[in-house]
Amino acid sequence: MEMVATSCPHFSGLRRSCPAVHNAPSHSFAQLRLSSSRKPCRPVVAMAASGKFFVGGNWKCNGTKDSITKLVADLNSAKLESDVDVVVSPPFVYLDMVSSSLTDRIEVSAQNSWIGKGGAFTGEISVEQLKDIGCKWVILGHSERRHIIGEDDQFIGKKAAYALNEGLGVIACIGELLEEREAGKTFDVCFQQVKAFADVVPSWDNVVIAYEPVWAIGTGKVATPQQAQEVHVAVRDWLKKNISEEVASKTRIIYGGSVNGSNCGELAKQEDIDGFLVGGASLKGPEFATIVNSVTAKKVAA
Numbered sequence: 022m023e024m025v026a027t028s029c030p031h032f033s034g035l036r037r038s039c040p041a042v043h044n045a046p047s048h049s050f051a052q053l054r055l056s057s058s059r060k061p062c063r064p065v066v067a068m069a070a071s072g073k074f075f076v077g078g079n080w081k082c083n084g085t086k087d088s089i090t091k092l093v094a095d096l097n098s099a100k101l102e103s104d105v106d107v108v109v110s111p112p113f114v115y116l117d118m119v120s121s122s123l124t125d126r127i128e129v130s131a132q133n134s135w136i137g138k139g140g141a142f143t144g145e146i147s148v149e150q151l152k153d154i155g156c157k158w159v160i161l162g163h164s165e166r167r168h169i170i171g172e173d174d175q176f177i178g179k180k181a182a183y184a185l186n187e188g189l190g191v192i193a194c195i196g197e198l199l200e201e202r203e204a205g206k207t208f209d210v211c212f213q214q215v216k217a218f219a220d221v222v223p224s225w226d227n228v229v230i231a232y233e234p235v236w237a238i239g240t241g242k243v244a245t246p247q248q249a250q251e252v253h254v255a256v257r258d259w260l261k262k263n264i265s266e267e268v269a270s271k272t273r274i275i276y277g278g279s280v281n282g283s284n285c286g287e288l289a290k291q292e293d294i295d296g297f298l299v300g301g302a303s304l305k306g307p308e309f310a311t312i313v314n315s316v317t318a319k320k321v322a323a
């Protein structure tokens with residue numbers, strides 16, 4: 022054994038299966054140790070801190086005091102694999118309640134934040150207020166905000182820049198509409214949305230990209246593992262070409278869109294799927310725990 026590499030010599034992208042030689046299944050989360058015989062791409066499973074599996078539960082505009090109290094109790098008693106970052110995102114009105122009653126094992130995210138410092142902005146929530154109640158993350162660019170509320174890339178970018186500059190982590194959502202996929206524009210749409218984030222983020226350290234094909238959100242039509250993997254690889258390659266190899270390698274790209282306890286394992290096995298952003302299934306504590314624990318499928322696949 023002699024040297025440690027972080028990329029495959031047979032493939033321009035990082036963290037990919039090596040198409041040459043020997044079916045190395047995964048470069049994700051791992052550094053690659055080359056043997057003295059220089060056989061390439063034998064992966065050594067060593068999850069890097071930066072590449073930790075990440076599972077977020079986006080509760081959207083759901084829940085009551087009673088149902089959320091039960092959900093928090095279920096989450097507090099759930100057995101969760103230790104090597105996963107777990108985040109839940111309650112509606113604003115319950116954020117403080119969840120933040121103060123949830124175990125420290127799980128971090129709390131907002132579903133939106135204002136573009137700058139708080140003030141005379143009726144109906145908005147500032148980053149300062151989110152930090153004040155212990156919130157660590159914010160979801161930005163979600164398709165429901167893009168396509169129902171009408172937020173555009175520029176507005177989303179302002180929010181992302183402000184949140185990151187103030188120390189919140191950002192779950193940056195991207196994803197194509199069905200008609201965009203059918204028109205062969207999936208990559209173009211995703212690249213444009215990633216670029217809008219890339220143009221403004223001060224650093225990628227606290228950014229998780231969530232690829233959520235709009236046609237898969239809340240529809241029960243989950244992307245196949247191959248469809249999701251294909252986009253994740255393309256986005257990672259975009260990061261490599263346009264930002265840096267390091268950012269491409271370290272930035273977690275998670276999948277969202279009808280993920281549930283039954284399909285999470287196969288999705289998690291894909292080497293460029295670094296976790297999930299879960300909607301409906303995150304409202305059920307035991308099922309959400311199953312999705313968090315699908316990291317074990319990833320480890321087996323690696």
Ligand SMILES: O=C[C@H](O)COP(=O)(O)O
Nearest residue numbers: 079238239278279300301
């Ligand atoms: O933020 C989560 C996504 O919109 C996915 O929602 P879903 O799991 O209900 O399809």
